[in-house]
Amino acid sequence: xxxxxxxxxxxxxxxxxxxxxxxxxxxxxxxxxxxxxxxxxxxxxxxxxxxxxxxxxxxxxxxxxxxxxxxxxxxxxxxxxxxx
Amino acid sequence: xxxxxxxxxxxxxxxxxxxxxxxxxxxxxxxxxxxxxxxxxxxxxxxxxxxxxxxxxxxxxxxxxxxxxxxxxxxxxxxxxxxxxxxxxxxxxxxxxxxxxxxxxxxxxxxxxxxxxxxxxxxxxxxxxxxxxxxxxxxxxxxxxxxxxxxxxxxxxxxxxxxxxxxxxxxxxxxxxxxxxxxxxxxxxxxxxxxxxxxxxxxxxxxxxxxxxxxxxxxxxxxxxxxxxxxxxxxxxxxxxxxxxxxxxxxxxxxxxxxxxxxxxxxxxxxxxxxxxxxxxxxxxxxxxxxxxxxxxxxxxxxxxxxxxxxxxxxxxxxxxxxxxxxxxxxxxxxxxxxxxxxxxxxxxxxxxxxxxxxxxxxxxxxxxxxxxxxxxxxxxxxxxxxxxxxxxxxxxxxxxxxxxxxxxxxxxxxxxxxxxxxxxxxxxxxxxxxxxxxxxxxxxxxxxxxxxxxxxxxxxxxxxxxxxxxxxxxxxxxxxxxxxxxxxxxxxxxxxxxxxxxxxxxxxxxxxxxxxxxxxxxxxxxxxxxxxxxxxxxxxxxxxxxxxxxxxxxxxxxxxxxxxxxxxxxxxxxxxxxxxxxxxxxxxxxxxxxxxxxxxxxxxxxxxxxxxxxxxxxxxxxxxxxxxxxxxxxxxxxxxxxxxxxxxxxxxxxxxxxxxxxxxxxxxxxxxxxxxxxxxxxxxxxxxxxxxxxxxxxxxxxxxxxxxxxxxxxxxxxxxxxxxxxxxxxxxxxxxxxxxxxxxxxxxxxxxxxxxxxxxxxxxxxxxxxxxxxxxxxxxxxxxxxxxxxxxxxxxxxxxxxxxxxxxxxxxxxxxxxxxxxxxxxxxxxxxxxxxxxxxxxxxxxxxxxxxxxxxxx
Numbered sequence: 001x002x003x004x005x006x007x008x009x010x011x012x013x014x015x016x017x018x019x020x021x022x023x024x025x026x027x028x029x030x031x032x033x034x035x036x037x038x039x040x041x042x043x044x045x046x047x048x049x050x051x052x053x054x055x056x057x058x059x060x061x062x063x064x065x066x067x068x069x070x071x072x073x074x075x076x077x078x079x080x081x082x083x084x
Numbered sequence: 085x086x087x088x089x090x091x092x093x094x095x096x097x098x099x100x101x102x103x104x105x106x107x108x109x110x111x112x113x114x115x116x117x118x119x120x121x122x123x124x125x126x127x128x129x130x131x132x133x134x135x136x137x138x139x140x141x142x143x144x145x146x147x148x149x150x151x152x153x154x155x156x157x158x159x160x161x162x163x164x165x166x167x168x169x170x171x172x173x174x175x176x177x178x179x180x181x182x183x184x185x186x187x188x189x190x191x192x193x194x195x196x197x198x199x200x201x202x203x204x205x206x207x208x209x210x211x212x213x214x215x216x217x218x219x220x221x222x223x224x225x226x227x228x229x230x231x232x233x234x235x236x237x238x239x240x241x242x243x244x245x246x247x248x249x250x251x252x253x254x255x256x257x258x259x260x261x262x263x264x265x266x267x268x269x270x271x272x273x274x275x276x277x278x279x280x281x282x283x284x285x286x287x288x289x290x291x292x293x294x295x296x297x298x299x300x301x302x303x304x305x306x307x308x309x310x311x312x313x314x315x316x317x318x319x320x321x322x323x324x325x326x327x328x329x330x331x332x333x334x335x336x337x338x339x340x341x342x343x344x345x346x347x348x349x350x351x352x353x354x355x356x357x358x359x360x361x362x363x364x365x366x367x368x369x370x371x372x373x374x375x376x377x378x379x380x381x382x383x384x385x386x387x388x389x390x391x392x393x394x395x396x397x398x399x400x401x402x403x404x405x406x407x408x409x410x411x412x413x414x415x416x417x418x419x420x421x422x423x424x425x426x427x428x429x430x431x432x433x434x435x436x437x438x439x440x441x442x443x444x445x446x447x448x449x450x451x452x453x454x455x456x457x458x459x460x461x462x463x464x465x466x467x468x469x470x471x472x473x474x475x476x477x478x479x480x481x482x483x484x485x486x487x488x489x490x491x492x493x494x495x496x497x498x499x500x501x502x503x504x505x506x507x508x509x510x511x512x513x514x515x516x517x518x519x520x521x522x523x524x525x526x527x528x529x530x531x532x533x534x535x536x537x538x539x540x541x542x543x544x545x546x547x548x549x550x551x552x553x554x555x556x557x558x559x560x561x562x563x564x565x566x567x568x569x570x571x572x573x574x575x576x577x578x579x580x581x582x583x584x585x586x587x588x589x590x591x592x593x594x595x596x597x598x599x600x601x602x603x604x605x606x607x608x609x610x611x612x613x614x615x616x617x618x619x620x621x622x623x624x625x626x627x628x629x630x631x632x633x634x635x636x637x638x639x640x641x642x643x644x645x646x647x648x649x650x651x652x653x654x655x656x657x658x659x660x661x662x663x664x665x666x667x668x669x670x671x672x673x674x675x676x677x678x679x680x681x682x683x684x685x686x687x688x689x690x691x692x693x694x695x696x697x698x699x700x701x702x703x704x705x706x707x708x709x710x711x712x713x714x715x716x717x718x719x720x721x722x723x724x725x726x727x728x729x730x731x732x733x734x735x736x737x738x739x740x741x742x743x744x745x746x747x748x749x750x751x752x753x754x755x756x757x758x759x760x761x762x763x764x765x766x767x768x769x770x771x772x773x774x775x776x777x778x779x780x781x782x783x784x785x786x787x788x789x790x791x792x793x794x795x796x797x798x799x800x801x802x803x804x805x806x807x808x809x810x811x812x813x814x815x816x817x818x819x820x821x822x823x824x825x826x827x828x829x830x831x832x833x834x835x836x837x838x839x840x841x842x843x844x845x846x847x848x849x850x851x852x853x854x855x856x857x858x859x860x861x862x863x864x865x866x867x868x869x870x871x872x873x874x875x876x877x878x879x880x881x882x883x884x885x886x887x888x889x890x891x892x893x894x895x896x897x898x899x900x901x902x903x904x905x906x907x908x909x910x911x912x913x914x915x916x917x918x919x920x921x922x923x924x925x926x927x928x929x930x931x932x933x934x935x936x937x938x939x940x941x942x943x
Contacts, residue, residue, distance in 0.1 A: 018485050026487040035380065038485050040397060041408055042428060042478055045416055049424060061414035062263040067294070 001083065006055065007076040013050050014072070018043050029073040034066045044069060051075065057082045114307045115154055117576045121314045122147050122374070124583035128321050131590025135324075135364070138176045139284040143371075145175055146280065150310075150374045162271045162300060165375045169278040170196060176283045177241070191239045198226075198242075199249050199277045206254070206273075212262055219254060230452060240452075244286035247449030249277050252290045252406065252442075259410055260293045272297050280375070281368050286450050289365045289382045289402040291372075292409070301376040311572050313373025316366045316381070318579055321586070323363025330356045338520060341529035343539025348547040350529055355508075355515035361400075362386070388558040390503040391483075392467070393474040395511060407435045425479045432475045436468030459526075463518035470510070489564030497559040504558030505551050652677055652711065652748035657684065663796035665754035666789070669747055678903065680717060687762075690714050691725070691744040698767055702739045703732075705922075705929070706763045708755045708839065709774035712857065713746025715911065717899030722908050727915035732923050743768065751782035752835035753790070756799070759839045770849040770929055772922070773839055773879070777854075777862045779870065780828045781821075783835060787811075788820035801834040829873060836877030844878060851928045852879040853921070855914065858889055858897040858906055881928035888917045 007029065015024055018039065033039040039047065047069065048059050057079060059068075068078040126143050128134065149168040156164055177192035205218045228234040230243060253276060261268075268276075276293055303309045334353040341350045365382040372379055382402050389395035396404055412431050419427035440461065447455035486492060492500075520526040533539075570578065652658055653667055657675040660667050669690070674683040685693045698704040707713050707725055715723025725744045732740040745763055747754070755773065763771060790797055791811040797803050809823040824831070836852070843850035852874040856862035866884040874882045889897060889910070897910035906914060922929045 018482070019487065022485075022487055023491075031487065037384075037397070038487060040393070041412065042393075042475060043485075045413075045420075045424065045428065049420070059417075061417045062259075062409075064413045064417075065409065067298075 001055070003076045003080045006079050006083075007072050009054060010051070010072050010075050010079075013054075014039075014047070017046065017050075027072070029076075030071050032070055033072075034070045039069075051079060055079050055083060109306070110155065111307065114310075114572060117573075117580070118154075118307075118310050118314065118374075119147070119151060121318075121576065121579055121583065122150060124580065124587060125314070125317050125321065127587045128583065128590060131587055132321075132325065134321065136284060139281075141175055142172050142281060142284050145172055146371055146374065149280075153375060158301060161376055162269075162275055165280065166271055166274045166278060168375075169275065169280040169282075172280050173245075173278065173283045187239075190237075191242055194238055195242055195245060195249075195283075196278065198246060200274075202250055202254060203257075203273050203277055206258060206261060216258060219258065223250075223254075227448070230449065243452065244450045245283050247446070248282050248286045248288045249279075251446060251449045253277055253293070255410060256290070256293045256406065264294065268293075268297060272300075279372070281371050285364060285368055287361070287364070289368060289400070290406045291369075291379065291402060292405060295379060295405075296377060299378045301378070303378040306376065307572055309373050309376060309378045311575050312378070313370040314579060315575060316370030316373065318370075318583060320363040320366030320368075320370060323359045323366060325586075327357060327359040327363060330359065338522070338525035338529040341533055343536045344533050345539030345541070345543035345547075347529060347533035349543055351516045352512050352547060352550065354519040355512045357519075358386075358399075358515075365400075365402075385557075385561060387508060387554055388504050388561055389507050389511075390500050390558060390562075391474050391478075391507055392470040392510075393478060395507060396471050403439070407439060411435050411438050425476060428479050429472050429476050432472045433468050436464050436471070440464040457521075459518055459520060459523055462523075463514060466514055489562065492563045494559075494563075497562045500562040501555035501557075501559035505555040508551065508554045652682070652714075652716070655682075657682060661795070663798065664757045664786075664790055664802075665747070665750060666786075666793055666795045667749075678717060678899075680719060683720065687766075689744050690720060690746070694741060694743060694766075696766060698741065698769075699739070702741050703736075703770075703929075704741045704743065704766065704768045705770045705772055706743045706745055706766060706768040707772050707774065708759065708763070709746040710750050710776075711746070711748030711905060712776070712855065713744060713774050714748050715744070715746070716748050717903055717905040718908050718911055722911060724906075724911040724915035724918060727911060728919050728922070731915070731919050736923065746774070751786045752779055752832060753783050753786045753802070756835040756838040759842045764842055764846055764848075767846075768848055770851060771839065771843050772851045772853055772918075773836075774853050774855050775870070775874065776857055777867060777870070780832045783831050784821045784824040784828060787824060787831065788815075791815070791820065799834070799838070802831070805831055805834075829869070833873050833877055836874055836879070840878035840880075843880075849881075849929065850879045851881045851883065851922070852877075853918065854882075854884040854886070855918075856886065856888065857904060858894045858910055859904055860894060863889070863894075883921045883928060885914070885917045885921065888913055 011024075011027060014033070015022060015027060019027065031038075034044060044064060048064055052058055063078070067074075069075055126140065126147060129140050129143055145168065149164070153161055153164055153168075173195055174189065174192045177195065178188035202219065202222065205222060206215055208215055208218065225234065226246075229236045229238070257273070257276065276291070276296055279288075279291070279296075282288055301309075330353050334349055334356070336346060336349050336353075338350060341347050362383040369377075369379050369382055380401065382400065384398045384401060386395065386399040389398050412435050415431040415434055416427050419430060421427075422430075443460070443464075444455045447453070484496065517523075517526055569575075652669075655675045655677050657670055657673045657677070658667050659670055669684050669688040671684055671686050671688040674681065676682075682690060685691050687694070687696075713725065715725065720726060723744075725742045725746075729740055729742040732738075732742075743763075743766060745755075745758055747758075750758070752775075759771065787797075787802060787806060788811065790802075791806050792813050792815065794813045797806065805824065805827045809820070809827060811820050811823065815823075840850045840852075842848075854866045854870065854874075865886055871882060871884070892909075892913065897906050897913070899905045899907045921927055924930065
């Protein structure tokens with residue numbers, strides 16, 4: 001799976017699960033999600049479950065946070081690195 | 085050539101540490117504006133006397149540090165920040181405490197040394213588990229020293245600062261050491277533990293090590309980082325000033341609740357007092373921005389929370405992140421097999437339990453004892469239940485989120501506002517419970533208000549208006565109407581004029597405005613309000629911040645008070661006694677007390693030699709009082725007793741003799757005993773009893789101490805009250821005072837009556853004079869209850885010198901910044917006023933003149 005595909009999947013999930021009705025154009029690759037408060041801790045954990053199930057990776061507790069999950073780009077980079 | 089460094093994350097924007105030319109851009113215009121803003125901030129700290137004097141000095145150090153830091157090459161900035169932080173420790177502990185010099189420097193060295201020792205333990209060779217074990221062992225030893233089981237050469241002033249440096253930072257540091265990809269540099273570790281303003285703020289935001297490390301010059305525009313810091317520091321000042329307005333004008337105690345309006349005044353302000361914490365945290369993190377740390381904000385419009393989970397996310401964000409990192413996420417990952425929602429709710433409960441435990445742990449390091457109070461347990465329990473319920477609801481139903489706040493409809497916004505009002509109201513109730521020491525008093529306030537009904541309509545209207553304002557602000561915020569970032573120059577265009585306007589309010593020239601608008605005067609009041617002054621009790625955070633109460637040694641360091649500034653009782657001129665008064669001044673002795681010579685006459689008074697019996701034709705007046713009457717801090721011939729004596733003799737043509745029976749630390753308890761045992765034997769024609777606003781509490785405190793010391797209490801009323809209150813020698817003084825509280829009025833009336841009766845029996849004229857100290861909380865009219873007690877006690881005259889300091893800046897009348905006894909000018913003002921009420925036409929003692937009115941042989 002390419003990084004672009006990973007990011008596209010994540011983007012679709014976020015729009016559907018957390019931002020229903022949102023103009024998709026507002027969600028860019030680098031749109032801050034955790035630091036801006038769009039994703040709170042509950043949403044972050046839901047997202048983690050999605051990432052683990054969809055991309056067959058397992059996240060350790062210390063990997064959950066802004067440094068890896070604050071934007072679609074960071075998530076893409078992190079998942080790509082872990083899958084690779 | 086560009087210098088590349090590791091990527092870093094902050095504020096949702098992943099940036100790459102730029103080349104020197106990107107982060108090192110020099111703009112003299114922006115530099116000048118930043119220095120101007122920082123200068124204004126320091127003017128505000130000075131003018132409003134914000135926090136401690138030590139913080140002002142640290143602020144000046146930061147000003148100089150920033151001025152240099154700005155021009156340093158990128159690689160030199162972090163080591164420079166470390167040096168500045170160490171200098172801050174020495175500045176506060178060492179150099180500025182003149183009398184400490186050697187001792188202060190030694191203590192500062194201990195402080196830095198212990199912190200470095202812990203950093204070293206974290207990096208010892210060996211397994212991670214071994215290093216954690218060693219840190220735990222060292223921490224246990226430190227705890228034993230803290231409680232006094234193990235002795236040490238460390239001053240008590242060290243502990244709160246050491247606690248702030250280590251108690252949470254070590255946990256996060258070890259956590260990240262285990263997980264970080266790269267080993268931290270020495271300068272990063274030292275900067276983290278010694279972080280510049282820590283030495284002034286025992287209650288410090290729990291800064292995350294990874295965030296701290298990665299935020300350093302992570303923003304591509306360093307001027308934006310500096311400017312954001314300045315905005316936060318100014319915002320912090322505003323929070324602190326608002327705190328003072330609330331603290332001095334709105335707070336009432338549970339006992340004062342007699343209506344619904346009172347109940348609202350009792351319930352709402354405790355939560356508003358949290359402004360002090362958010363204000364300090366804004367200042368602390370803002371200051372760190374000036375040295376390149378582009379850290380996230382610590383609080384985000386927490387009064388506008390629209391749910392309990394939202395509240396948890398907005399208030400003390402660093403704590404929430406700390407809990408998420410070390411408790412919530414690891415726990416959830418282990419539990420998620422039981423189902424997402426269950427794991428979330430369970431871990432929310434665990435987070436609150438750990439939060440409670442760590443608050444107790446924090447209390448231990450800062451205060452030296454554990455906090456085990458039911459209201460504290462219940463507060464966290466109820467908050468845990470509310471947040472858990474919210475978590476379960478949000479996990480199942482989700483919540484409305486959007487990337488474009490402009491798309492939020494007014495209907496949604498108004499719903500948000502309504503929820504914010506409800507959340508605010510519940511938190512207020514909960515917070516008031518947390519802040520109240522006695523659950524019984526809290527419940528009693530509710531039942532009294534329920535039985536009494538309405539009360540003052542103005543307070544009810546104000547409370548409703550306040551709640552509506554919360555709702556409206558929350559609605560506007562949900563539509564993105566509360567704008568944050570204006571850019572560098574536009575921010576400066578707002579910041580500088582606002583700062584200047586505030587600074588003008590703090591100038592001595594604004595004294596007239598402050599006299600006419602009491603709210604403005606409250607902005608400058610840094611001491612306890614009347615309620616706390618009497619009760620010396622506050623909520624959790626209030627207690628932690630009151631360094632002067634929980635750690636006098638540290639307070640003295642913070643106030644830059646010389647260490648040899650001691651109480652008179654601690655000098656060789658005083659000796660203990662086996663009865664009340666339980667200490668007295670030695671006769672014909674001399675000592676240097678706080679830089680002033682104190683000499684006693686043959687009778688143990690700070691006065692000239694006098695015969696036991698007054699000479700014929702001499703008008704003899706005995707003065708009863710404490711250090712205020714004794715003239716603490718001024719030469720004997722310049723105190724108001726000497727000035728009145730000289731002037732009255734000169735103007736009446738009669739030899740007027742004022743005998744100074746004032747002794748530092750004496751209260752009504754001692755005055756009454758002294759009156760019966762000693763004063764009457766000097767056959768005065770009149771006795772002047774000098775009282776202060778808080779005359780009642782010291783009587784309770786000294787009775788509690790007298791019982792604890794098992795001294796002879798000869799007065800029947802005192803013995804009966806002590807017995808009724810259940811006082812025993814092994815009872816802590818604080819608890820004894822609490823038990824005596826219901827008897828406060830009775831005890832005060834008793835000691836006043838004893839003085840008045842001793843006078844009446846011997847035909848001595850008794851005069852009770854209310855004399856405020858030069859303190860803001862003592863200004864204003866005499867408390868009516870105090871006057872009533874004095875009148876009912878039977879004094880011949882009850883006088884009040886309420887306006888004795890009118891037109892003068894109170895601080896200009898203090899002996900020193902750390903000693904608020906009146907100085908020479910203060911004594912002159914008092915002497916003038918006292919002379920007027922005693923000897924002028926219609927004065928309390930005017931009838932004794934001309935001298936023919938005096939009895940031949942004295943009373």
